[in-house]
Amino acid sequence: MHKYIGKLAVLHNEQTDLALSQALSTRLAVPLYHSVDRFTTEDFFLSWRDGCLKLLDKELLKKGGLMVEIEPRYGEQRSWPAPKEGALAQAIGRKTKTVVDATTGWAQDSLHIFRMGYDLSCIERSPVMLELLTDAFLRLEQLDWVTRLTLASPELIAGNAINILPQLESSPDCIYIDPMFPAKRKKSALPKKSMLILRDLLGDDM
Numbered sequence: 762m763h764k765y766i767g768k769l770a771v772l773h774n775e776q777t778d779l780a781l782s783q784a785l786s787t788r789l790a791v792p793l794y795h796s797v798d799r800f801t802t803e804d805f806f807l808s809w810r811d812g813c814l815k816l817l818d819k820e821l822l823k824k825g826g827l828m829v830e831i832e833p834r835y836g837e838q839r840s841w842p843a844p845k846e847g848a849l850a851q852a853i854g855r856k857t858k859t860v861v862d863a864t865t866g867w868a869q870d871s872l873h874i875f876r877m878g879y880d881l882s883c884i885e886r887s888p889v890m891l892e893l894l895t896d897a898f899l900r901l902e903q904l905d906w907v908t909r910l911t912l913a914s915p916e917l918i919a920g921n922a923i924n925i926l927p928q929l930e931s932s933p934d935c936i937y938i939d940p941m942f943p944a945k946r947k948k949s950a951l952p953k954k955s956m957l958i959l960r961d962l963l964g965d966d967m
């Protein structure tokens with residue numbers, strides 16, 4: 762976790778239970794602050810705001826921050842299971858049942874896969890992303906349609922997919938991989954800001 766030292770801190774929001782912020786800063790071994798000013802060394806902050814865990818940089822402190830968005834993407838049908846259509850469904854295969862997303866990140870692909878009704882597990886190696894994902898999957902389970910259909914969030918597996926994949930109890934029908942490329946990608950399904958912040962904090966995937 763030493764890679765976060767001097768880069769990341771937890772920023773306590775007075776409307777949240779202090780114990781939550783303290784536990785998060787302990788898990789990530791980063792400082793806990795009650796406020797941030799221009800002398801603060803860290804550039805990135807995790808903070809609970811509007812009922813979500815958010816990642817902020819100094820620029821975003823006064824704005825919203827980034828959370829794992831659990832609502833369907835623009836143009837996606839709001840039903841469950843959503844139709845297995847589009848590039849993602851085509852790549853995965855309609856007859857596929859079980860999918861492992863080996864590089865979950867902001868989970869926008871994962872959540873689309875989940876909404877199409879595949880049986881999904883999610884691997885992520887970044888402790889910061891895992892915190893954001895844990896928060897998001899808890900929020901997901903509280904959505905009306907998810908509770909009504911008694912669906913469970915995808916299983917979240919912490920660690921390096923390279924080590925985890927060979928140890929899975931049963932092989933999935935499909936392994937989905939979307940690493941962060943060092944070179945500029947022409948088109949990204951993700952909002953630019955999320956990817957830039959993630960890359961700043963985690964570095965490129967090798």
Ligand SMILES: C[S@@+](CC[C@H](N)C(=O)[O-])C[C@H]1O[C@@H](n2cnc3c(N)ncnc32)[C@H](O)[C@@H]1O
Binds near residue numbers: 864869922963966
């Ligand atoms: C480009 S992002 C994935 C974005 C994702 N497809 C989405 O829709 O939000 C890549 C993510 O994969 C994670 N990652 C990269 N290599 C990994 C590995 N070997 N094992 C687990 N996670 C990995 C990174 O930490 C990062 O969060």
